[in-house]
Amino acid sequence: VKTWLWRGSLFAKYAGPLVVLVSGGLVVSGLVQIYFSYQENKSALARIQQEKAAAAAIRIERFVRELEHDLAWISQTPWGLRGVPLGERRLDSLRLLRQVPAITEVSHIDPGGRERLRVSRLAMDVIGSNTDLSSDPKFVEAMARKTYFSGVYFRKESEPYITIAMAGVGEDTGVVVAEANLKFIWDVVSNLKVGKGGNAYVLDEQGHLIAHPDISLVLQKTDLSALPQVRATSAAIDQGTARGPVDAMIGKDLRGTEVLSAQAAITPLNWTVFVELPVAEAFASLYASIWRTVILVFVGVLISIVASLWIVRRMVAPIQVLRAGAARIGAGALEHRIEVRSGDELQALAEEFNRMTERLQESYAGLERKVEERTHELQIASQHKSQFLANMSHELRTPLNAVLGYTELIQDQIYGAVPDKIREVLDRVQKSGRHLLGLINDVLDLSKIEAGQLVLSSNDFTFEGVTQTAAAAMGSLAAEKNLHLRVDVTPGLPVGSGDERRVTQVLLNLMGNAIKFTDAGDVAVKVTQSDGMFVVSVADTGPGIQEEDRQKIFEEFRQVDSSSTKTKSGTGLGLAIAKRIVEMHGGRIWVDSIVGKGSTFYFSIPVQAGRPGGAS
Ligand code: ADP
Numbered sequence: 150v151k152t153w154l155w156r157g158s159l160f161a162k163y164a165g166p167l168v169v170l171v172s173g174g175l176v177v178s179g180l181v182q183i184y185f186s187y188q189e190n191k192s193a194l195a196r197i198q199q200e201k202a203a204a205a206a207i208r209i210e211r212f213v214r215e216l217e218h219d220l221a222w223i224s225q226t227p228w229g230l231r232g233v234p235l236g237e238r239r240l241d242s243l244r245l246l247r248q249v250p251a252i253t254e255v256s257h258i259d260p261g262g263r264e265r266l267r268v269s270r271l272a273m274d275v276i277g278s279n280t281d282l283s284s285d286p287k288f289v290e291a292m293a294r295k296t297y298f299s300g301v302y303f304r305k306e307s308e309p310y311i312t313i314a315m316a317g318v319g320e321d322t323g324v325v326v327a328e329a330n331l332k333f334i335w336d337v338v339s340n341l342k343v344g345k346g347g348n349a350y351v352l353d354e355q356g357h358l359i360a361h362p363d364i365s366l367v368l369q370k371t372d373l374s375a376l377p378q379v380r381a382t383s384a385a386i387d388q389g390t391a392r393g394p395v396d397a398m399i400g401k402d403l404r405g406t407e408v409l410s411a412q413a414a415i416t417p418l419n420w421t422v423f424v425e426l427p428v429a430e431a432f433a434s435l436y437a438s439i440w441r442t443v444i445l446v447f448v449g450v451l452i453s454i455v456a457s458l459w460i461v462r463r464m465v466a467p468i469q470v471l472r473a474g475a476a477r478i479g480a481g482a483l484e485h486r487i488e489v490r491s492g493d494e495l496q497a498l499a500e501e502f503n504r505m506t507e508r509l510q511e512s513y514a515g516l517e518r519k520v521e522e523r524t525h526e527l528q529i530a531s532q533h534k535s536q537f538l539a540n541m542s543h544e545l546r547t548p549l550n551a552v553l554g555y556t557e558l559i560q561d562q563i564y565g566a567v568p569d570k571i572r573e574v575l576d577r578v579q580k581s582g583r584h585l586l587g588l589i590n591d592v593l594d595l596s597k598i599e600a601g602q603l604v605l606s607s608n609d610f611t612f613e614g615v616t617q618t619a620a621a622a623m624g625s626l627a628a629e630k631n632l633h634l635r636v637d638v639t640p641g642l643p644v645g646s647g648d649e650r651r652v653t654q655v656l657l658n659l660m661g662n663a664i665k666f667t668d669a670g671d672v673a674v675k676v677t678q679s680d681g682m683f684v685v686s687v688a689d690t691g692p693g694i695q696e697e698d699r700q701k702i703f704e705e706f707r708q709v710d711s712s713s714t715k716t717k718s719g720t721g722l723g724l725a726i727a728k729r730i731v732e733m734h735g736g737r738i739w740v741d742s743i744v745g746k747g748s749t750f751y752f753s754i755p756v757q758a759g760r761p762g763g764a765s
Pocket of ligand 1: 709723
């Protein structure tokens with residue numbers, strides 16, 4: 150039933166698709182939800198980071214712009230004849246240093262490229278050094294493009310500085326150079342809070358680190374141009390989309406950890422602020438929610454599987470009951486009724502089935518009754534027949550015995566001399582009469598057995614006795630045909646129990662046949678014991694019996710249709726009677742034969758056939 154349940158069954162057919170449908174829906178909706186929440190989360194995080202980067206960039210840009218602005222007015226001071234005297238320039242410079250803390254040094258270069266004045270917070274002022282700076286980039290570039298920013302450099306091995314040079318616009322104006330401390334940028338970058346593990350940093354045009362919370366990285370002039378997010382940014386600059394926002398992207402930090410990276414440009418310097426947060430941290434809450442979704446989907450799938458199985462089971466169980474019930478009824482259990490209480494079409498089907506079975510049972514019972522009646526009638530008829538035969542045989546025997554008796558008396562010349570011719574006729578009358586008597590006796594026996602009137606008497610006997618009786622009766626017949634009759638009874642056989650007269654009758658019959666059908670040779674009788682049975686065999690050297698006849702000869706009126714045995718007179722009842730008698734003793738009779746060589750008839754009966762329980 151189990152295998153039927155699964156293999157190619159309704160169950161597999163409906164439960165499978167149901168489970169796939171329900172859980173498939175759950176899984177798909179879970180995946181969609183995960184996908185969208187990932188996208189939303191990512192873009193929200195990216196926006197926040199971009200805003201942070203933009204804010205930092207704006208602050209840094211404003212700082213630089215202010216420095217530019219502060220230098221602009223001082224750089225307008227003209228040189229030459231109508232120029233401002235050095236003393237005044239110095240006062241202006243000192244004021245600038247006071248007002249702008251980031252600037253530590255201001256120097257003035259005349260239009261000829263000579264440094265005329267240097268005012269510093271850190272060193273003594275230098276007046277009229279006249280150092281020739283006419284080919285120094287800070288002079289050349291400033292004269293050419295008005296403003297010049299140097300690369301970042303470090304003072305005292307730790308403080309980032311930049312040189313800003315600015316040329317005046319008016320006639321006879323020179324260049325003013327300021328050294329500005331960039332600690333402010335470092336402050337901006339270090340104070341930017343980016344989650345727990347994130348940070349901000351600033352790169353110059355070449356991708357070198359300018360500002361980073363870890364100052365040592367800056368001092369090493371770390372080159373970050375190989376990081377994917379930096380490359381993407383410089384690629385964007387090269388393509389001219391420069392300075393527009395590059396979308397936040399997944400990049401790598403120096404240690405190779407994946408980071409969500411956003412950037413913003415600091416325009417006047419061509420610097421870029423990067424704000425980065427490790428992906429693991431950025432998406433931590435997203436991962437948690439993905440896990441939640443996965444677990445929910447899993448639980449949902451589990452529930453849907455159980456529910457589908459339950460629903461399908463509920464549907465299939467009554468069908469299963471129907472099937473099993475139908476199989477039982479089909480196997481003949483007509484009293485079986487199918488119990489289905491599903492309250493639906495299946496129950497109706499089961500009830501229909503039960504009604505059908507009921508009608509089947511009724512008609513079957515009717516049929517059985519009729520068969521019984523007929524059998525009974527037949528039995529009675531057969532009993533009547535046997536009774537009739539038994540009576541008739543009895544009635545026939547009396548006059549026949551009289552005929553035989555008187556014939557014998559005539560032969561014995563009790564009624565006077567009998568001429569030879571009549572004596573011959575009387576012999577034939579005797580012979581025919583005896584044959585008829587044998588026939589009548591056989592018929593009487595058989596019909597008694599059939600009518601159940603033949604009752605075995607039970608007494609103790611020995612096979613020595615039985616064989617002696619038989620040998621005595623058959624000796625003369627054998628001698629007449631010159632046959633050698635041998636009797637061999639295994640010594641020490643137990644005393645048997647059964648109907649001695651009938652057992653003797655069986656043996657006589659077998660010996661009679663053996664002598665009758667054998668023309669030359671021996672007839673050997675042998676009695677042994679095996680497994681609580683006497684086994685008696687009668688072997689002859691007669692014509693033998695064909696294989697196909699060996700069963701038939703035990704039936705009534707059966708004689709083998711062969712020229713060798715047909716001529717011998719007989720009734721065809723002897724073996725049939727012998728078989729009945731042996732079987733009534735609980736035994737068996739059979740024959741072995743080699744055609745042309747002879748036959749051996751066997752019968753076996755239980756040693757204790759007459760005892761209750763001995764015969765089976
Ligand atoms: P019958 O009175 O004809 O001998 P049986 O029932 O005793 O009737 O035997 C049936 C037939 O079996 C016989 O007619 C004969 O053809 C065959 N038969 C019986 N015994 C032998 C035997 N010893 N040898 C050959 N044929 C036999």
